[in-house]
Amino acid sequence: MVINKKNGPIFxxxxxxxxxxxxxxxxILPKNTELKGVKVTTYGDSITAQGGWQKILKFRFGFDExxxxxxGSTTYTKNDLYAYLDADGNYxxxxxxxKDQPENTIKIESWLSSHDRIGTIxxxxxxxxxxxxxxxxxxxxxxxLSYPYNEDTFKNSVALTVQRVKEHIGEEKLVILMSQLNSxxxxxxxxxxxxxxxxxxxxYVKAVEEVAAELNVPYIDVYNNTIINTWNRKVxxxxxxxxxxxxxxELARVxxxxxxxxxxQINN
Numbered sequence: 001m002v003i004n005k006k007n008g009p010i011f012x013x014x015x016x017x018x019x020x021x022x023x024x025x026x027x028i029l030p031k032n033t034e035l036k037g038v039k040v041t042t043y044g045d046s047i048t049a050q051g052g053w054q055k056i057l058k059f060r061f062g063f064d065e066x067x068x069x070x071x072g073s074t075t076y077t078k079n080d081l082y083a084y085l086d087a088d089g090n091y092x093x094x095x096x097x098x099k100d101q102p103e104n105t106i107k108i109e110s111w112l113s114s115h116d117r118i119g120t121i122x123x124x125x126x127x128x129x130x131x132x133x134x135x136x137x138x139x140x141x142x143x144x145l146s147y148p149y150n151e152d153t154f155k156n157s158v159a160l161t162v163q164r165v166k167e168h169i170g171e172e173k174l175v176i177l178m179s180q181l182n183s184x185x186x187x188x189x190x191x192x193x194x195x196x197x198x199x200x201x202x203x204y205v206k207a208v209e210e211v212a213a214e215l216n217v218p219y220i221d222v223y224n225n226t227i228i229n230t231w232n233r234k235v236x237x238x239x240x241x242x243x244x245x246x247x248x249x250e251l252a253r254v255x256x257x258x259x260x261x262x263x264x265q266i267n268n
Contacts, residue, residue: 036062038126046072052248078151083110089120133180179223220258
């Protein structure tokens with residue numbers, strides 16, 4: 001689909017309708033109050049670190065606190081990057097951006113499955129939302145899920161992340177696994193981008209879903225439930241993979257609906 005003078009107005013009207021729906025859903029329609037007053041940690045890569053969508057979730061559900069534990073360029077699988085945090089655990093920088101560790105920062109291993117990284121999640125957290133995988137696409141072998149889990153292959157590192165998060169905050173707490181945002185796609189092409197080992201984003205998405213099923217943890221399919229695609233990505237994505245303001249609203253809508261569906265399943 002090529003946007004031109006003939007179909008351009010229709011495309012714009014469609015985006016406006018979606019935008020209005022998102023605003024109505026998030027800010028106007030009756031809110032779910034089951035999680036009102038709880039503390040939530042969002043745990044992931046730069047799409048989490050850059051934020052925006054967390055504030056919308058906080059408004060929608062009435063969370064008492066939303067801790068942002070996103071780190072740019074991070075992966076589930078082990079890598080050679082280190083992150084620098086302030087005394088409160090907030091992300092400041094990382095080793096591929098600065099030569100020397102910034103003053104008054106703490107140096108930790110950056111990948112999600114590491115003990116270092118999981119230790120940054122506040123222990124008074126009631127709910128953890130985990131969303132990553134965008135950067136694993138660059139190189140990670142998916143592998144077969146096998147216990148004991150390891151940090152070297154994608155499926156195992158996703159499972160290890162969930163296991164260690166539950167050990168850290170308590171088995172009774174709610175951990176929700178989410179697929180990555182569908183933000184990396186070829187403009188104007190229906191073909192998925194293939195990485196250096198012949199895998200597509202959808203392969204990693206499927207792997208996360210399979211891990212969630214195997215570990216029996218709630219799952220939100222962000223990748224397949226946003227309306228972001230190759231034809232409209234410039235409306236929602238500001239660079240290579242990061243959502244702009246409109247993209248953050250769409251991401252928040254999908255996560256909100258996913259949380260509400262999970263609460264319904266829990267209550268049934």
